Amino acid sequence: MRILLTGSVVATCAFMLFTSGRTLAHDYKLGPLAINHPWSRATPGGSKTGSGYLRVANTGAEPDRLTGGSSPLAERITVHASSTDNEVARMRPVVGGLGLTPGQTVELKPGGAYHLMFEGLRAPLKANDKVPATLTFEKAGSVEVVFDVAAMGAGEGAAKHDGMAPGMHQNGPFQ
Incomplete structure (x- = not known):
C-alpha cells in the first residue's frame, strides 16, 4: 500500500509534533481541576509585584477554591479581584480564595475580574523567563506549574498556545 502525503499534510504533522511538547507543558491536572497555560508579564526593574494569568476548570462534582500559591521568585502568590468604579480601577485580595463550582471554568486574564499577584518579587520578571x-x-491540594513570561503590556493573545485556537488544547476543547 502506498500513501501519498501532500506538502500541507506533512507541514501540519511536523507542526503538531513540534508544538505538542510545549502544549503538554502548559496543561496541568490536579484531581478534577484542569489548569491551562499559566503566564505572566515582564515587570519593570525594581517592581515588587507582578501579575499571573491562567484558566482553571473544575470538572468534578465538588466545589473547590484557588487560595493562592508560592514561588521561589516571590514572597507569596495571592488571588486578586479587579473592578472599576467611577472610571477608577481597583484591585483587592480575594479573602478565602476564588471559588470554583462544579463544571465551572474561570479565566484569570488581563482586564478580567480576577488575576494572581506575585507579591514581594525578588527580581524583575523578564520576557521569555519561566517562573x-x-x-x-x-x-485538591497543591500543583507545581510554570508561568511563561510575556513582554510588558502583553495582552490576552499571550495566553494562547502557539497555533492553537482559543479555548482549545491538545485533547480538544478546554473543559
Whole structure:
C-alpha cells in the first residue's frame, strides 16, 4: 500500500509534533481541576509585584477554591479581584480564595475580574523567563506549574498556545 502525503499534510504533522511538547507543558491536572497555560508579564526593574494569568476548570462534582500559591521568585502568590468604579480601577485580595463550582471554568486574564499577584518579587520578571510556582487549592491540594513570561503590556493573545485556537488544547476543547 502506498500513501501519498501532500506538502500541507506533512507541514501540519511536523507542526503538531513540534508544538505538542510545549502544549503538554502548559496543561496541568490536579484531581478534577484542569489548569491551562499559566503566564505572566515582564515587570519593570525594581517592581515588587507582578501579575499571573491562567484558566482553571473544575470538572468534578465538588466545589473547590484557588487560595493562592508560592514561588521561589516571590514572597507569596495571592488571588486578586479587579473592578472599576467611577472610571477608577481597583484591585483587592480575594479573602478565602476564588471559588470554583462544579463544571465551572474561570479565566484569570488581563482586564478580567480576577488575576494572581506575585507579591514581594525578588527580581524583575523578564520576557521569555519561566517562573516556577506552586498553586494551592482548598480541597485538591497543591500543583507545581510554570508561568511563561510575556513582554510588558502583553495582552490576552499571550495566553494562547502557539497555533492553537482559543479555548482549545491538545485533547480538544478546554473543559
